Amino acid sequence: NAGVTQTPKFQVLKTGQSMTLQCAQDMNHNSMYWYRQDPGMGLRLIYYSASEGTTDKGEVPNGYNVSRLNKREFSLRLESAAPSQTSVYFCASSDIVSPQYFGPGTRLTVL
Amino acid sequence: QKEVEQNSGPLSVPEGAIASLNCTYSDRGSQSFFWYRQYSGKSPELIMSIYSNGDKEDGRFTAQLNKASQYVSLLIRDSQPSDSATYLCAVRGGATNKLIFGTGTLLAVQP
Numbered sequence: 001n002a003g004v005t006q007t008p009k010f011q012v013l014k015t016g017q018s019m020t021l022q023c024a025q026d027m028n029h030n031s032m033y034w035y036r037q038d039p040g041m042g043l044r045l046i047y048y049s050a051s052e053g054t055t056d057k058g059e060v061p062n063g064y065n066v067s068r069l070n071k072r073e074f075s076l077r078l079e080s081a082a083p084s085q086t087s088v089y090f091c092a093s094s095d096i097v098s099p100q101y102f103g104p105g106t107r108l109t110v111l
Numbered sequence: 112q113k114e115v116e117q118n119s120g121p122l123s124v125p126e127g128a129i130a131s132l133n134c135t136y137s138d139r140g141s142q143s144f145f146w147y148r149q150y151s152g153k154s155p156e157l158i159m160s161i162y163s164n165g166d167k168e169d170g171r172f173t174a175q176l177n178k179a180s181q182y183v184s185l186l187i188r189d190s191q192p193s194d195s196a197t198y199l200c201a202v203r204g205g206a207t208n209k210l211i212f213g214t215g216t217l218l219a220v221q222p
Contacts, residue, residue: 001138015146023146035222040214041214042199042214042215043155043199043212047143065136090154090155091120096208097143097203097208099143099157099160099201100113100157100160100201100210101157102156103154104153104154
């Protein structure tokens with residue numbers, strides 16, 4: 001099992017450009033999450049999907065959109081990237097009472 | 112008061128010593144507690160789960176939970192330089208069922 005996979009691993013964008021971060025899990029988990037991690041800030045929840053067909057805002061949703069494509073896949077879209085969105089993005093998945101399992105992350109730089 | 116609090120460190124211990132990492136939480140109804148290890152530039156990796164009061168041992172790691180004091184700790188025996196990482200405490204809230212992360216404690220094991 002690959003667990004949680006994320007693409008791309010690295011990305012550099014110019015201000016105003018758009019992009020989609022992809023996440024997939026093969027653990028048959030119902031819930032999926034997107035976090036960002038900045039130095040000194042810890043993990044901050046952007047959006048989550050408790051089950052297929054549902055999405056909800058987390059702590060820092062502004063500037064992002066998500067799509068739960070099916071049970072396996074959960075994507076994060078930046079419509080108009082800003083330098084403040086320079087960060088490391090992690091996708092995670094879990095079942096309702098299990099711990100979360102993380103993907104390897106995407107390192108995004110917005111110039 | 113933060114929902115999950117950890118001392119940011121760095122906690123410096125000599126090789127072979129016991130490292131003690133602490134975490135307090137505010138939601139008295141919390142039922143599930145997890146410790147993650149995060150190496151620099153990598154994603155969080157689950158190392159311990161604990162659900163009931165007392166100690167749980169796994170190799171060199173021992174998780175301790177005291178629900179009355181709202182306190183969870185991680186002991187690492189015979190610390191090795193390879194244990195140098197940031198350790199994240201995560202608590203699943205009783206009311207919301209959301210997993211809340213602390214900001215992590217940086218552990219440095221000195222050879």
